[in-house]
Amino acid sequence: MEATVTVTPDQLPELLLHVAVVRPVFLWGAPGIGKSSLVRAFAESLGLECVTLLGTQLAPEDLIGVPQIIDDRSRFAPPEMIARPEPYCLFLDELNAAPAEVQKSFYSLILDRRIGAYELPAGSVVIGAGNRATDNALARPMASALVNRMVHMHLRADVDDWLKWAAHNGIHPWVVDYIVQRPDHLWSAPPKTEQPFSTPRGWHMLSDALHSYGDGVADEMLWVLSSGALTPAHASGFRAYVKTVRHAFDLEAVIKGDAGWPRDPGDRDLLYFLSEAFRARLLKELPASKEHASGGVKRFAMRAKTMLAELAEISVECAQLVISADDDGVPLLPSWFLVEVSRDLPRLAARR
Structure with missing residues (x-):
């Protein structure tokens, strides 16, 4: 699905607060820009447990459940991870990467909020998420019947939002300062070949590695770390930036x-x-x-x-x-x- 109107991570919580509580929402976006983290944070803000189902790891029976004989009649018993007595946030991650039969299994759960005789508790929230076909990620066409069962939002990476988040989440100062200078390096389009590319998640991973090594990390190892998490050009730029920090050369x-x-x-x-x-x-x-x-x-x-x-x-x-x-x-x-x-x-x- 092509994006016509996009939203930033800072705008998303308010939209979910007004829409996801009354209708299922599907969140589109490139890999690594924080879709899953934002959904979990939203569920936490409502005091709801976030139950994540990965579309790529499900079979239809994982949702429908298995039949049981009760009073001489068969009834499908949905799995325990779905059939909960208290309201919760059901996060259907990678939904559009699931096989067609699995996607069909979600129809009644998404629109009618029920599977068989089980109905989601009042106050529950259903949110789906997935990558676009243009992201070179695993994505399958979504049937129009499923598309029409959800409100669709397209998330984009936003530098200002990410920097505000980074300031409160222990992101390494080198990473923060570099993105301040080169905001265009926060995110890059996924390449057509199998190689790392820059995303907010990639910068977060690099930050964690830098914290683990400490500021004394050798230049050669810094090159290994940045090349393993970022687009080659961005990795080279970051390595050069660290040189300016270490040698007071700017x-x-x-x-x-x-x-x-x-x-x-x-x-x-x-x-x-x-x-x-x-x-x-x-x-x-x-x-x-x-x-x-x-x-x-x-x-x-x-x-x-x-x-x-x-x-x-x-x-x-x-x-x-x-x-x-x-x-x-x-x-x-x-x-x-x-x-x-x-x-x-x-x-x-x-x-x-």
């Missing part, structure tokens, strides 16, 4: 002129990281029109041109990275700045 020092771009071939990953951070800083600071630039911004733009000339001496590739266009060839930096760069860079390079 972009601000380069902008102020207190330090130069790293020239050591062994610090090439650091140079790429600082180049990307420089690009992000330009995108944030420079207005679309020079007329709206303050005196401070104009001075920063002048310094930026000098920095580009210095960077090009070390790596033309990194200098091009800073001013490159997007994937469609559309310039990202303001046109007035790019014009000044093309005009002034040869002169600045000759002066050097």
Whole structure:
């Protein structure tokens, strides 16, 4: 199912509070963005036990139960994990990854809140969740009859929400600070090949590993850990960021002129990281029109041109990275700045 309107993790609890208590909800989203954690937290906020059923690990009889003979009549007895006397939150995780026969077994439970003679206690909540087919995850088409039995919500990763959560959940400071600087690295689309990719869950796993090793973790081991949890480019960027922390070497020092771009071939990953951070800083600071630039911004733009000339001496590739266009060839930096760069860079390079 394609997302038309999305919600953030911060918006979801209120939506569930008003919708899930009266109608079943299905939560769509990419792997690793926190769907399961949010559902469990919502159930806890209502004082309900969260009972999780994984669609990929169920057979129809696991839901329907087995027949019993009572008073010369057969009756299906639903399993104990479902047939509970007190209200609870029934979380149907990976529902759309279940075989068609298993999905059919959920029809009456989702719409009528009953299986055979057993009915969910009043106050119970039913929430399903699953990945989209575009996520390269296990997902099967959901029959229209099942789709129409639930209210659908599409969850997206949100940097501000994640940072607020991270501040209260012991996420390693290196991870938090890196995401503050590179919010675009919190999540990446799942690759078509079998390799790690960046998600809030991946960053959480890396944080746990860093806490376990301590801040003295060797650079080589840091590379192993980050490469095992993140997209390769993000792992390289994070490794370079940790170098800046350990050596008190940051972009601000380069902008102020207190330090130069790293020239050591062994610090090439650091140079790429600082180049990307420089690009992000330009995108944030420079207005679309020079007329709206303050005196401070104009001075920063002048310094930026000098920095580009210095960077090009070390790596033309990194200098091009800073001013490159997007994937469609559309310039990202303001046109007035790019014009000044093309005009002034040869002169600045000759002066050097």
